[in-house]
Amino acid sequence: MTPLLALSPLILVCATAIVVMLTIAWRRHHDLTATLTVIGLNLALVAQILVWWLAPLDVTPLMRVDGLSIFGGVLILVATLACATLGHAYLEGARGPREEYYLLLLCAAAGGIALVSSRHLASLFFSLELLSMPLYGMLAYTYRERGALEAGVKYMVLSAAASAFLLFGMALLYARTGHLDFAGLGGALASAGGDGWLLAGMGLMVVGLGFKLSIVPFHLWTPDVYEGSPAPAATFLASASKVAVLVVLLRLLQSAPAAQDAWLHSLLAVLAFVTMLAGNLLALMQQDLKRLLGYSSIAHFGYLLVALVINEGLAVETAGLYLVTYVLTTLGAFGVVTLLSSPYGGADASRLHHYRGLFWRRPYLTAVLTVMMLSLAGIPLTAGFIGKFYIVAVGVEASRWWLVGAVVAGSAIGLYYYLRVMVTLFLPEPGMQRRDATTDWAQRAGGVVVLALAALVVLLGVYPAPMIEWVRLMAAT
Amino acid sequence: MILVWLILIPFIGGLLCWQAERFGEQSPRWIALGTMLLELALVLGVWWHGDYGLNAAQGASDWALEWRADWIPRFGIEVHLALDGLSLIMIALTGLLGVLAVVCSWHEISRRIGFFHLNLLWILGGVVGVFLAIDLFLFFFFWEMMLVPMYFLIALWGHSGSTGNTRIQAATKFFIYTQASGLLMLVAILGLVFAHHAATGEYSFSYEALRHTAQNELSPQMAWWLMLGFFVAFAVKMPVVPLHGWLPDAHAQAPTAGSVDLAGILLKTAAYGMLRFALPLFPEASQAFAPIAMGLGVLGIFYGAILACGQHDLKRLVAYSSISHMGFVLIGIYSSTELALQGVVILMVAHAFSASGLFIISGQLYERLHTRDMRLMGGLWGRIKGLPGIALCFVAASMGLPGTANFVGEFLVLFGSFDAWPWVVVVASGGFVLAAIYSLFIMQRVYFGPAKEETPLGGLDGRETVMMLGLLVLVLWVGLYPGPLLDTSQAAMQNVEHIMTLEETPAMPEETP
Numbered sequence: 001m002t003p004l005l006a007l008s009p010l011i012l013v014c015a016t017a018i019v020v021m022l023t024i025a026w027r028r029h030h031d032l033t034a035t036l037t038v039i040g041l042n043l044a045l046v047a048q049i050l051v052w053w054l055a056p057l058d059v060t061p062l063m064r065v066d067g068l069s070i071f072g073g074v075l076i077l078v079a080t081l082a083c084a085t086l087g088h089a090y091l092e093g094a095r096g097p098r099e100e101y102y103l104l105l106l107c108a109a110a111g112g113i114a115l116v117s118s119r120h121l122a123s124l125f126f127s128l129e130l131l132s133m134p135l136y137g138m139l140a141y142t143y144r145e146r147g148a149l150e151a152g153v154k155y156m157v158l159s160a161a162a163s164a165f166l167l168f169g170m171a172l173l174y175a176r177t178g179h180l181d182f183a184g185l186g187g188a189l190a191s192a193g194g195d196g197w198l199l200a201g202m203g204l205m206v207v208g209l210g211f212k213l214s215i216v217p218f219h220l221w222t223p224d225v226y227e228g229s230p231a232p233a234a235t236f237l238a239s240a241s242k243v244a245v246l247v248v249l250l251r252l253l254q255s256a257p258a259a260q261d262a263w264l265h266s267l268l269a270v271l272a273f274v275t276m277l278a279g280n281l282l283a284l285m286q287q288d289l290k291r292l293l294g295y296s297s298i299a300h301f302g303y304l305l306v307a308l309v310i311n312e313g314l315a316v317e318t319a320g321l322y323l324v325t326y327v328l329t330t331l332g333a334f335g336v337v338t339l340l341s342s343p344y345g346g347a348d349a350s351r352l353h354h355y356r357g358l359f360w361r362r363p364y365l366t367a368v369l370t371v372m373m374l375s376l377a378g379i380p381l382t383a384g385f386i387g388k389f390y391i392v393a394v395g396v397e398a399s400r401w402w403l404v405g406a407v408v409a410g411s412a413i414g415l416y417y418y419l420r421v422m423v424t425l426f427l428p429e430p431g432m433q434r435r436d437a438t439t440d441w442a443q444r445a446g447g448v449v450v451l452a453l454a455a456l457v458v459l460l461g462v463y464p465a466p467m468i469e470w471v472r473l474m475a476a477t
Numbered sequence: 478m479i480l481v482w483l484i485l486i487p488f489i490g491g492l493l494c495w496q497a498e499r500f501g502e503q504s505p506r507w508i509a510l511g512t513m514l515l516e517l518a519l520v521l522g523v524w525w526h527g528d529y530g531l532n533a534a535q536g537a538s539d540w541a542l543e544w545r546a547d548w549i550p551r552f553g554i555e556v557h558l559a560l561d562g563l564s565l566i567m568i569a570l571t572g573l574l575g576v577l578a579v580v581c582s583w584h585e586i587s588r589r590i591g592f593f594h595l596n597l598l599w600i601l602g603g604v605v606g607v608f609l610a611i612d613l614f615l616f617f618f619f620w621e622m623m624l625v626p627m628y629f630l631i632a633l634w635g636h637s638g639s640t641g642n643t644r645i646q647a648a649t650k651f652f653i654y655t656q657a658s659g660l661l662m663l664v665a666i667l668g669l670v671f672a673h674h675a676a677t678g679e680y681s682f683s684y685e686a687l688r689h690t691a692q693n694e695l696s697p698q699m700a701w702w703l704m705l706g707f708f709v710a711f712a713v714k715m716p717v718v719p720l721h722g723w724l725p726d727a728h729a730q731a732p733t734a735g736s737v738d739l740a741g742i743l744l745k746t747a748a749y750g751m752l753r754f755a756l757p758l759f760p761e762a763s764q765a766f767a768p769i770a771m772g773l774g775v776l777g778i779f780y781g782a783i784l785a786c787g788q789h790d791l792k793r794l795v796a797y798s799s800i801s802h803m804g805f806v807l808i809g810i811y812s813s814t815e816l817a818l819q820g821v822v823i824l825m826v827a828h829a830f831s832a833s834g835l836f837i838i839s840g841q842l843y844e845r846l847h848t849r850d851m852r853l854m855g856g857l858w859g860r861i862k863g864l865p866g867i868a869l870c871f872v873a874a875s876m877g878l879p880g881t882a883n884f885v886g887e888f889l890v891l892f893g894s895f896d897a898w899p900w901v902v903v904v905a906s907g908g909f910v911l912a913a914i915y916s917l918f919i920m921q922r923v924y925f926g927p928a929k930e931e932t933p934l935g936g937l938d939g940r941e942t943v944m945m946l947g948l949l950v951l952v953l954w955v956g957l958y959p960g961p962l963l964d965t966s967q968a969a970m971q972n973v974e975h976i977m978t979l980e981e982t983p984a985m986p987e988e989t990p
Contacts (some may be wrong), residue, residue, distance in 0.1 A: 408664065
């Protein structure tokens, strides 16, 4: 009974997905579907928090419920909740079926929750696919838009290729060690030393996971997919999906000491270095906010990789904390884009000129986006500052001066484009305001979500102690 | 608790201003003015009641007022505020210039008044925080935080430049320069914290604890690099010459209130940071660095003055003259004798008065002529009542005429440095000649010569007269009777000198839990 209880969040999400499916079959009703989804996700979130009293617990050889998985699960569920709420606002104007979006969202969330608790390559693979498959559909959900269709297809093809790399890597590891579970794999890797096949296997897995995290040079899909896909789907891709993959990579690196192999280690360090700089440099001249956020997320995962590369001292805490700030900030930033593009009517309002002078029309919505931009740039009074502080701290602690230098340089470059977005919001209007949020946006659920996120980002920036304690507690088990 | 209120009042006032805009155009202005007057009154009250002249030279820092509370226990980060003579003078200056900034933008700013005052007051709040913070994390927090409202001030209410430079470019340049150098300081702070952690097993960002570590645990090479991290951050803000690129643009594009804040107090945070952190934390490395700093100071004096001579834009001229004046400040700081350090304090105050005065005058000329290009001025002496005479006084102050505050400051700096650095002083004194040249350029080009037109322009109204005369009285008062200022900062400056000259490291001050 206890193992089932420990998996109750996953079971609840899956059950919600089935209920939603049956409801759609019985009667199409947008509001009803959305409400059911949100109720189910909230129940799962409560369950995810309650599971803490059972952790740590191994559930079958495939899953492990511990601090890390609860941490990832909470973040994924929060992100999914936000995506469901934002999706409701967005899809109200959509033609054609709207209800299946929630079905796909729930399936992807289930994949994410399973992924963060995997401790076996088999469960890693199937939950990663469960996470990715619904995303193809979500990204191309507004398939009448050329961009959305392109985004969906592009993500599908490249994701399949990345899965192939991942499988090949797993196969190599299995062929050499005969283990598929992380712990056994770690032990075998440690005793085998620097065997070439094993390194190749690990390297191929890094390629596969690096694709999902859009690490340079596997990032090429990111800007196009972010730009073309409908905003709520892009939100999910940028937040929940990346959290899940990063958490499992963290678990993999922690349990497989071969990751500390000098060669693989320097490979990761180089990837982190290149990702930070390339992500920020490529974002400089973007004219599209979603595209810019895509490049910015590449840069942020470069910062996160720094924590993974160092993997000692404050590293796990740093990765966790940075993920929290990243998720909150990304949800907020995409949330504003979604609200401005809601209800759906043609391509999203994400060109920078759509945002010109927004402050004088929608001061509070602009304040939210400003806070998010400041947080992404890591300016004090926002949660992003605490994250940036941690990243620099972990680099200084390990005396990795090259990585610290890249973090500093990357942040300095990054300021330029975040400031560009920010100042655009406040510039005088040129008289072209084609797209705008509905006037009562703040009273709607989506508006409440972004306002709450902004408040949270500021609150955690000023008083981060509870967040730090929570992350430490989760990282400790 | 009064220290917390000193920081909170501008922030709360700013929010009130923002919301007050809906009650009419005037209400944000009055609220902002009231906030800054309240702030100023509080500081003066603290000054009146405290005693800052005593408790000198005991090695450890003695704070007149202190307030601390836990903030992020994970890293031993506290909200730790403390006040001594130096910070008191700086905060009083902030309050005063805050009042001036509000008053001088009374007519200049006519759009989005509430949001303007929100930014203005938040800058001042951040600056007060910088002057009070003693926990290094908190210091960094305020140091970075005050950039954001300044960015908005320049980007949204600035003037587009004459040479095709837009205000947004200037604001972005300012922000990136200061933020990137700030991150270097963060790296240096963290380096110090982890050295402390390695030595004691505890995380702490506290000034005393880190000072102890910096002086006892660091290898000289490490101390050198960390010192450099602090120095670069402060040098950008000050600005020291190779890192000054943002200043002329930022000044030229900023609204008058922005220039007043920028020249009057933001630049002073850098000098304050050097006096409070860079020197006391790394006395030996700083001493080793002093020759380079002196060289940079002299370079700045001449570079700023020579470039000032060639400017056509009045505000750019004043901006370059600021660089020149800050060269003297740098020399004074790194010569580290009590006399020179006292001179630095006076010079900072004096420069804040004279530069703000000149920037306000540029703003007033701009309101009347709609240009700041000196080639389009000339012959204004007869056309504006009152302003030229006042301008003459401020120009005289800027060139350091005896009787003005600037003279006292520069004299003390050079006098105090002469023993140890005679050649530097001799060369730096040459800067006065150039100062006289560019100061006379201002008078000659703007007020004398043939008039372009004969129509008289509006004279100073009551608000402007009171503001300018008040500032002028202060310039003369500090120039003729600098005693109270010197007494207030003496203990703090003796402390710095003490730390810099003491060979053996001071004992670890007892930690208060």
